[in-house]
Amino acid sequence: MKISITKNKFITVLSVLFLIGLWKAGSMIVASELILPSPGKTAIAVGKLFINEAFIRIVGATILRGLIGFFISFLLALILGIAAGINDSFYAFLKPILVTIRSTPVISFILLALIWFDVSQVPVFIALLTMFPFICTNIIDGIRNVNPKLLVLAKVYRVKTRNIIRDIYLPAISPFIFSGISSAMGFGWRAIIIGEVLSQPRYGIGTFMQNAQTYLLVDKVIAWTIIAILLSYLFDHLIRSVENKVVVWN
Amino acid sequence: MKHYINSGLFIFLLFLVSCGSGPGKGNSNVVEVATLRGPSAISMVHMLDSLKTIENKKVNFLIKNEPLQIRPLLFQEKVEFAVVPTNMASILYNKGVNYKLAAVPVWGTLYLFGERGEINSWNDLNGKKIHLMAKGMTPDVMFRYLLEKNNIDPKEDVKLDYSFPTHIELANAVASGKAELGVISEPLVSMVINKNNKVEPVLSLNEEWKKQTGIEIPQTALLVNKNFAAENSQWINRFLEKYDQSVGWINNNPRNGARLIVKNNILENEKVAYQSIPRCNMNFRYACDIRDLVADYLEIFHNMNPDIIGGKLPDENFYYKK
Numbered sequence: 001m002k003i004s005i006t007k008n009k010f011i012t013v014l015s016v017l018f019l020i021g022l023w024k025a026g027s028m029i030v031a032s033e034l035i036l037p038s039p040g041k042t043a044i045a046v047g048k049l050f051i052n053e054a055f056i057r058i059v060g061a062t063i064l065r066g067l068i069g070f071f072i073s074f075l076l077a078l079i080l081g082i083a084a085g086i087n088d089s090f091y092a093f094l095k096p097i098l099v100t101i102r103s104t105p106v107i108s109f110i111l112l113a114l115i116w117f118d119v120s121q122v123p124v125f126i127a128l129l130t131m132f133p134f135i136c137t138n139i140i141d142g143i144r145n146v147n148p149k150l151l152v153l154a155k156v157y158r159v160k161t162r163n164i165i166r167d168i169y170l171p172a173i174s175p176f177i178f179s180g181i182s183s184a185m186g187f188g189w190r191a192i193i194i195g196e197v198l199s200q201p202r203y204g205i206g207t208f209m210q211n212a213q214t215y216l217l218v219d220k221v222i223a224w225t226i227i228a229i230l231l232s233y234l235f236d237h238l239i240r241s242v243e244n245k246v247v248v249w250n
Numbered sequence: 251m252k253h254y255i256n257s258g259l260f261i262f263l264l265f266l267v268s269c270g271s272g273p274g275k276g277n278s279n280v281v282e283v284a285t286l287r288g289p290s291a292i293s294m295v296h297m298l299d300s301l302k303t304i305e306n307k308k309v310n311f312l313i314k315n316e317p318l319q320i321r322p323l324l325f326q327e328k329v330e331f332a333v334v335p336t337n338m339a340s341i342l343y344n345k346g347v348n349y350k351l352a353a354v355p356v357w358g359t360l361y362l363f364g365e366r367g368e369i370n371s372w373n374d375l376n377g378k379k380i381h382l383m384a385k386g387m388t389p390d391v392m393f394r395y396l397l398e399k400n401n402i403d404p405k406e407d408v409k410l411d412y413s414f415p416t417h418i419e420l421a422n423a424v425a426s427g428k429a430e431l432g433v434i435s436e437p438l439v440s441m442v443i444n445k446n447n448k449v450e451p452v453l454s455l456n457e458e459w460k461k462q463t464g465i466e467i468p469q470t471a472l473l474v475n476k477n478f479a480a481e482n483s484q485w486i487n488r489f490l491e492k493y494d495q496s497v498g499w500i501n502n503n504p505r506n507g508a509r510l511i512v513k514n515n516i517l518e519n520e521k522v523a524y525q526s527i528p529r530c531n532m533n534f535r536y537a538c539d540i541r542d543l544v545a546d547y548l549e550i551f552h553n554m555n556p557d558i559i560g561g562k563l564p565d566e567n568f569y570y571k572k
Contacts, residue, residue, distance in 0.1 A: 032346070034325075034345045034346060034347065035325065114413040114414075115413075115428075119411055119412070119413050122413075198413070198415065199412070199413055200385050200412035200413070202405070207385075210385065210386075211385065211386050211557075214384070214385065214386035214387060215341060215386060215557040215558065215560070216341050216342070216345050216560065217557065
C-alpha cells in the first residue's frame with residue numbers, strides 16, 4: 001500500500017515535469033516571448049501577481065462568487081434532490097429539467113445572463129446553473145441507492161426516523177454528495193471565469209485575464225490560468241479532506 | 251487533475267500543429283490589406299471598389315468587424331497592410347510584431363450617446379450607468395481619461411458596463427433603448443440616430459479630448475509589414491498616394507461614396523452612410539509628418555497605464571519613412 005502511494009506520487013511529479021518540459025520545448029521552438037513565454041518567465045509573472053496589492057481582492061472576488069453560487073445550488077439541490085429521491089413522480093418531473101440544464105452550452109447561459117442581469121450577478125448565476133445539476137443528480141442517485149431492504153427492516157424493528165437518516169441514509173448518500181460537489185466545483189470555477197471575462201466585473205480572475213489578453217501580456221494570461229488551476233485544485237483537496245473526515249466519522 | 255493535464259496537452263499539440271503551417275505566403279504578387287468595417291473601410295472605399303492592381307501586384311482587401319480579428323493576421327504576417335487602433339499598433343510594435351505605422355487615415359469618431367435632454371454636462375453623468383465596449387481598448391481608455399479630467403472617478407462616481415462586447419451589439423442596445431448611455435463610433439452613430447430619434451450624441455469625445463489635451467485623436471493606424479516595406483518602397487508610396495486620393499474623394503463626393511459603401515457591404519443603408527461620412531473625420535496623414543502628435547497621444551495613454559501602449563513609447567523606427 002505504502003509503496004504504491006509513493007510510486008504514484010512519483011508518477012504525478014513526473015507528469016507535471018513532463019508538461020513543463022513540453023511547454024519549455026514549445027517556447028524554444030516558437031522562440032517568441034509574445035506567442036508563448038517560457039515557464040521561467042511565466043513563473044516570474046505568477047510571483048508578481050502574488051505580490052500585487054490587489055491580488056487578494058481579485059482572487060477573493062472570484063472565490064466569493066464561486067462560494068455564493070455553490071451554497072445556493074447546494075441548498076436547492078438538497079431540497080429538490082431529496083424530494084426526487086423519495087418520490088418517483090417528482091423524479092420523473094425533475095429529470096428532463098436537469099438534463100436540459102446540463103446539456104445547455106455554458107456560453108448560452110452567459111450570453112442570456114448578460115442581457116437579463118446586472119453585470120456583477122452574471123458569474124454567480126452561471127456558477128449556480130453549472131453546479132446545481134451535478135449536485136442534484138448525485139443526491140438523487142445517492143438516495144435511490146439506499147438498500148430498500150434495510151429500510152423495510154428498520155421499519156419492522158421500529159427504528160426512529162432520526163436514526164434511519166443518520167445510520168442508513170447519510171452513509172449511503174455522502175459519497176455521492178461529495179463526488180457531486182467535486183465535479184460541480186471543477187466545472188463551476190471554469191464557468192465563473194468565462195463569465196467574468198465577458199461581463200468584466202471590477203474584480204475577478206477573468207476580468208484581469210481579459211485585460212492581459214487585450215494588452216498582449218501572454219505571460220500574465222498564463223499566470224492567471226495557473227492561479228485558476230491552483231484554486232480549483234485547492235478546493236478539490238479541501239472537499240476530499242472534508243469527505244475523509246465525514247467517512248471516518250461514519 | 252487528470253483532465254487539466256489532458257486538456258493542457260491537447261492545447262499544446264494544437265499549438266504545435268498550427269506552428270507547422272506558420273507564417274509566410276506563397277504568392278508575392280498579391281498584396282493583402284486588412285481593414286475594419288467602419289470609418290477605415292469607408293476611408294478606403296474608393297480604392298476598395300476600383301483598385302485591382304498596382305504595377306503587376308494584385309491588391310486584395312479583407313474587411314473585418316473587430317480589431318481582435320486582425321491581430322492574428324499580423325502575428326503570422328499574413329497581410330502587407332492592416333488597419334488597427336493606434337494604441338494596439340504601439341503594443342504590437344513594442345512586442346516585436348513586424349509592422350510599422352505608415353499613416354493615420356481616421357481621427358476621432360467616438361460619441362457618448364444618450365436620451366435627448368438628459369445629459370447636458372459631465373456632471374450629469376454622476377451616478378449613471380454608461381455602456382462601453384472592449385475594456386482596455388481606445389473607446390474605454392479615452393472615456394475613462396475624460397471622466398477623470400472632468401472630476402468624475404470612473405470607479406466610484408459612475409458605473410461602467412462592458413456587457414455588450416462588440417461595437418455592433420452596443421450600438422443595437424443603444425438604438426433599442428436597452429442601454430441608456432453608451433460610447434459608440436461612427437458609422438454606427440448615424441445608424442443609431444436613424445433607428446431611434448429619441449437618442450442623440452450628447453458628447454463628442456473628439457471635441458472633449460481636444461479641449462483637455464490640445465491635440466487631435468490619431469485614432470486609427472495604417473500599418474505596413476516591415477519586410478515588405480524594405481523591398482517595395484516605391485510600390486508602397488504609390489499605394490499610399492492612392493489611399494490619400496481615396497480619402498479626398500469620399501470627403502468631396504459623399505453621395506457617390508455612400509453608394510459605394512453599400513455596394514461593398516460596409517453598411518446596409520445608403521442614407522446612414524451618407525450622414526456618416528462627414529462625421530467619420532477622415533484625413534489622410536503620413537506617419538512621418540505627424541510623429542510628435544502620435545507620440546503625444548500615446549504618452550497620455552502611457553501615463554494612465556503603460557500596458558495600454560505595450561509598456562513604452564515606440565522608438566523612431568515605428569514610423570515608416572516615405
